[in-house]
Amino acid sequence: MAKVHVFDHPLIQHKLTHIRDINTGTKEFRELVDEVATLMAYEITRDLPLKEVEVETPVQTANSKVLAGKKIGIVPILRAGIGMVDGILNLIPAAKVGHIGLFRDPETLQPHEYFVKLPSDISEREFIVVDPMLATGGTAVEAVNSLKKRGATNIKFMCLIAAPEGVKVFTDAHPDVDVFIAALDEKLNDHGYIVPGLGDAGDRLFGTK
Numbered sequence: 349m350a351k352v353h354v355f356d357h358p359l360i361q362h363k364l365t366h367i368r369d370i371n372t373g374t375k376e377f378r379e380l381v382d383e384v385a386t387l388m389a390y391e392i393t394r395d396l397p398l399k400e401v402e403v404e405t406p407v408q409t410a411n412s413k414v415l416a417g418k419k420i421g422i423v424p425i426l427r428a429g430i431g432m433v434d435g436i437l438n439l440i441p442a443a444k445v446g447h448i449g450l451f452r453d454p455e456t457l458q459p460h461e462y463f464v465k466l467p468s469d470i471s472e473r474e475f476i477v478v479d480p481m482l483a484t485g486g487t488a489v490e491a492v493n494s495l496k497k498r499g500a501t502n503i504k505f506m507c508l509i510a511a512p513e514g515v516k517v518f519t520d521a522h523p524d525v526d527v528f529i530a531a532l533d534e535k536l537n538d539h540g541y542i543v544p545g546l547g548d549a550g551d552r553l554f555g556t557k
């Protein structure tokens with residue numbers, strides 16, 4: 349069964365409050381999303397495998413550890429997921445980045461895929477799928493379907509804000525994918541927006557609408 353992790357780190361919660369604020373403009377919104385993505389990446393990479401190496405210190409030879417070189421793929425869901433990529437790359441700069449383009453039809457709330465480009469060696473990679481919002485869950489479910497259809501078996505999903513409805517839909521559809529969330533909000537409104545949420549993440553990141 350999927351594990352759902354809600355990060356209660358004070359720095360993440362503080363920054364998220366400013367991200368939610370209607371008075372936060374595009375520049376600051378983008379910077380804050382970037383910073384929260386870095387903080388979340390620190391937590392999400394906790395279980396990366398290590399291997400022993402020898403290193404010469406100025407004093408003597410030491411047995412120490414480095415990352416075992418696992419292949420990581422970051423997959424933002426376009427558009428809004430793009431805002432979280434650089435923040436993660438700050439910590440894992442060698443990660444490859446794939447893209448899945450999906451938009452949610454405003455009437456039906458159904459996701460529509462319009463772009464997929466992924467790194468090679470899909471079956472050997474650990475993927476972190478990122479999108480600021482998990483609302484009805486349809487988009488995230490479809491993104492992970494798309495990855496699995498192409499051979500991915502090791503996937504995590506990371507978002508800023510989730511609605512309980514979306515978490516249920518996602519974990520029912522993908523019980524093998526752990527979910528990492530900065531805040532679990534109250535509910536969805538009649539238009540499928542998260543309440544209280546932050547509004548439209550893509551529009552706030554890119555200054556559209």
Ligand SMILES: O=P(O)(O)OC[C@H]1O[C@H](OP(=O)(O)OP(=O)(O)O)[C@H](O)[C@@H]1O
Binds near residue numbers: 457482548
């Ligand atoms: O859980 P769901 O109900 O499917 O909704 C969540 C999706 O909606 C938003 O994308 P949007 O369709 O607005 O596209 P955008 O990123 O291009 O703005 C958001 O970034 C998620 O991808």
Ligand SMILES: O=c1cc[nH]c(=O)[nH]1
Binds near residue numbers: 543546549550
């Ligand atoms: O609250 C929501 C729901 C879907 N997409 C968003 O950007 N915000």
Ligand SMILES: [Mg+2]
Binds near residue numbers: 428548549550551
């Ligand atoms: Mg949008």
